[in-house]
Amino acid sequence: MWRSAADQRAYEEARRNVRALRGFYIHLTLYVVVNTILVLWNVFGASHRPWSGAPLLGWGLGLTAHGVLVWSRVGLLGRRWEERKIAEYMAREQVRTISTEKQLVEAQMRLLQAQIEPHFLFNTLANVVSLIEPAPRKATLMLEHFIAYLRASLAASRATQGTVAQEATLLRDYLALIKIRMGERLQYRIDVDPALNEVPLAPMLLQPVVENAIRHGLEPKIEGGHLTVRLTRRGGRMLASIEDDGMGFRPSASAGVGLSNLRDRLAVLYDGEAQVRIEERSPGTAVHIDIPLSAPFRNGETP
Template structure:
């Protein structure tokens, strides 16, 4: 920047002196207005000075250029993140809309098997199944839901599983009332609960207990999905589900949400920390 300032001062002096000399020659020697030969050499020198200065620091200065480059790169990064977020959300909506065939077939088969021996139970199972399907369909079409809607979806899902597993499954879904209206991406927790049932409790002969708890921890919400089942054993399905969850959280919360898995004795706990909106 010092070199650039020096060049601008040089140019201003040249212009001032040039104007004075031209004025002097126009008044004193009107027939030879351009007789100031030294000015030509000075002008050439100034031009060379300018080329050397601009080639080194740029027309408006290196800091200005670096600032413009940084702004451009920031804009490109925001544009890229926005595109990635749209792609991830589109993929997640597609996944939300897909109910696993084995879950659908097992549920309908259980309903059929209960119609004659326990019609009331079959009716209850159908009611929960319809509620679950309705909530899943609404979630697949939405980009934003609430904690209360997610909790209702989980209760309908677990009520279905409870009818199927009977006394082998005990569960609770506890939500801090202050968090019920908090915005939450649809079906964010449901895959984690499904993994806990499928990989933790169903393979266990005596079944077990599943606890879902959503509570406030300062400026963050902590969602805990805990079971006393078989423990965490990485498998293809569970690994993909957790990978999708981490990717979705990273895009939704710009890397400010975290997932961790803790081994319990017995069982597993998945803890998800999500930043609260400013309104909360």
């Protein structure tokens, strides 16, 4: 009795393969025996018979076709070869799936950016309008930073790969805008190891984390606070830290979704080798993003 229909089908398929092999070996044996007799007869016979070589060629072609049919069914290189090829094809499919997931995540991020930009756009323009009469120089400065930020974010939203230097420039323009709005309530610093400037980095990877720190940590705090963005190298990895001394980490719908999106994006972009760690402080919060460096930068070289 078979445990399942699949087991029975496997057994029947194996029997068919064995019978096919047996039939081929019988055919091969007959070919060798008969043609050996014909060749010997032709060589040692009283008269030369050219036609005796015809079965050797014609039958040989038939035997070859028979062998191709049998071995293509059974597997010329055996079960281990078959299993290795299956594993190879599965690995290719997995790589294709990961590539598709990466494209999907990037598309989702672009959609998210497109949804965020109008909200940020209207708020910033409203702030500029409110400053035109009482503080025209401040309104002009805000517009300059706003234009620079839009230019950088538009380029980032269209790109699949950026650099640390580009991300740092985008963050400086973004924080300069927020600084005008919050005034002395916001103090910030961006420290980037110069050796990391040309390191590849997914566009707008850190900006949502900085935005979360402002929105949930520093802006609700009456006296504001300090924000530090630091990118350093640790061996073959890069550590990006976003630290604030605001209200601390308070799980909310928007903050939770933002961090979940960040983890998902990192998992796909860096094949599970990147890590995110949230450190609660008194006061404030630190978010640490640990990213593997690509091979040339890991070895201390530049492409």
